[in-house]
Amino acid sequence: MGRHREFDVEKALDAALCVFWRKGYEGASYADLTEAAGVERPALYSAFGNKEALFRRALDRYYERYMDFIPEALQLPTAREVAAHILYSAADLHTRYPSHTGCLGINGVLAGSDEAEPVRQALIDARAAGEAQLRERFERAKAEGDLPGTANPDALAAFVMAVSHGMAVQGKAGFSRGRLEAVAEQALSTWPSDRTPELHPEP
Amino acid sequence: MGRHREFDVEKALDAALCVFWRKGYEGASYADLTEAAGVERPALYSAFGNKEALFRRALDRYYERYMDFIPEALQLPTAREVAAHILYSAADLHTRYPSHTGCLGINGVLAGSDEAEPVRQALIDARAAGEAQLRERFERAKAEGDLPGTANPDALAAFVMAVSHGMAVQGKAGFSRGRLEAVAEQALSTWPSDRTPELHPEP
DNA sequence: GTGGTTTAGTAATGGCCATTATGAAAAAGG
DNA sequence: CCTTTTTCATAATGGCCATTACTAAACCAC
Structure with a gap:
């Protein structure tokens, strides 16, 4: 009642x-x-x-509504497609809405007063969870022979996340989607592979 | 008096x-x-x-005291050395002081109240100035044949900055210097070259 | 209907914020 | 020594902050 x-x-x-x-x-x-x-x-x-x-x-x-491209990406067949999907989706998301560019997970709190510390930590944890999933996916890719034996899944995951975070900063600074896509393309340009790398697939 | x-x-x-x-x-x-x-x-x-x-x-x-590695980098002989110096210096700077990790230019204001807008814009301008210098340096490298004719100086500069910003976010999140160096190394492995990229040998 | 319960809206509350008025203290000139 | 000028330190000022009493209204069970 x-x-x-x-x-x-x-x-x-x-x-x-x-x-x-x-x-x-x-x-x-x-x-x-x-x-x-x-x-x-x-x-x-x-x-x-x-x-x-x-x-x-x-x-x-x-995470549920806008970062849904991460679980999507993790299910793609190759590590390169996983990375490409994440980076191009990030380029899109961080420039999609002119009234709120960048990424909530980055814009939320990077540095702030002591009072904001719990929230800052929550954002760090959320990003770390995504990175861990990505690392595991790359480990699987390595085990499957999709990534070469010399590949470093931990570094690759951190790298993809770093580029994504950097694009978020740039998106918030007003960079166009095209410019962020160029960053994504550069990041993917020589993805570790046994074969000579092919240039930019993905939509 | x-x-x-x-x-x-x-x-x-x-x-x-x-x-x-x-x-x-x-x-x-x-x-x-x-x-x-x-x-x-x-x-x-x-x-x-x-x-x-x-x-x-x-x-x-x-910028004068801590980002002095940028003018240093710009004077190095090859574009790759320029990028490498920036990325490894950033990895160091963003983890050098445990009491203030990350980058002032990123931590300062990414998103904030309307009152902070002038400061946010000042930070965007400062980063844009650095990126412009980098782009010009890469244009010169292209003209000198140091970068291949297919290279995109604009995208390369944005990419180096994005990785640097991403490392700043990760540094503020507590990443170790070694982890950031691994990100830098991965970023540099994508560097364009006229030679075919070295392949990773099968075990 | 009526009593019990939850929400809506107004208007407070105390705290911290950036900024500054006020007046004492210190230095230099004459 | 006395005046002028600048800095220092205490303590205020008004504004915005997150949070919440409080009162009136709306709903359900009976």
């Missing part, structure tokens, strides 16, 4: 996600969030708890 | 630089800055103006 909620919690979360994406965790004020959600302050608090909890919910949703 | 300043302005600036490096522009409070500088609030204001001006001074000093 009791009164029904008059706003759509999912829509409010989406609105908050966009604000956090644009301004980061500390740069987004509760005034920004409530305005974007079209909801009064206490309503957001009652629905999500506090700002940190709201951010964590937004981050979960971000 | 008048009373002499009792603190070393350069030392105060160095202290502020470290705080900004660690916490970013918005994450660093004036309380943090004055404590680190060992100087009372009004003294910092009288010496530097306001927080934004202090940050800009710190940023200038950062």
Whole structure:
């Protein structure tokens, strides 16, 4: 029993996600969030708890809704296709929405006050989880002979993530999608292989 | 005439630089800055103006004192050496000081409140200036035949910067120097050349 | 209907933020 | 020594921050 909620919690979360994406965790004020959600302050608090909890919910949703290209990539047949899919998808995502460029996982908190430390750590953990999946995928590729025996899955995973993070920084700085794709192409240009590398496949 | 300043302005600036490096522009409070500088609030204001001006001074000093490997790199004989020097120097810088890892130019502001927009733009401009120098250096390398005719100086410069920014993100996340060097090495393995890339031998 | 329960909206609360007014202390010129 | 000028340090100022009382309204069970 009791009164029904008059706003759509999912829509409010989406609105908050966009604000956090644009301004980061500390740069987004509760005034920004409530305005974007079209909801009064206490309503957001009652629905999500506090700002940190709201951010964590937004981050979960971000991985689920926007970083879905990572699980997709991991299922591709070759390590090179995995890397290419991740890099080109990142180039797209980081420039897709002019009002919130870059990556929530990077924009969220890179450096901030001590109060933001738990959130910063959560973002680090989330990125580390993705990198670990990627490393495991490359280890499998090595075992399958898809990557040469000299390949270093750990370094390759860190490299793909680094390029992706760098593209996020550049996307937030206003780089065009084409420019980020050129970065992705360069990163892939001589993927380790037993055969001589072919130049840019992928859409 | 008048009373002499009792603190070393350069030392105060160095202290502020470290705080900004660690916490970013918005994450660093004036309380943090004055404590680190060992100087009372009004003294910092009288010496530097306001927080934004202090940050800009710190940023200038950062490029002058810590990013000096860029002008160094530009004078090396080959494009590959230029890129290698930048990437390995970045790997070192971003992990050199445990108390302020990553890069001030990235940690400063990636995303923030509207109030931080001028500072964010200043950082974007500073990075763009470095990238432009790099692109010009690669154009020269292409003209000199050091880079193949198919090479794209613009993409190469953006790529080197992206990897460098990615390493900054990873450095701030606690990656070791060795791991960042592995990323640098991987990035350089994609470097264009007229010779066919060395193949990885089968075991 | 009526009582119990949940939400909505207004308007506070205390805290930290950048910035500065105020006046004492110190140095230099005359 | 006294005046002028600059710096120092304490302590304020107003604003924005996240968070929440509080009151009124809406809903359900009975």
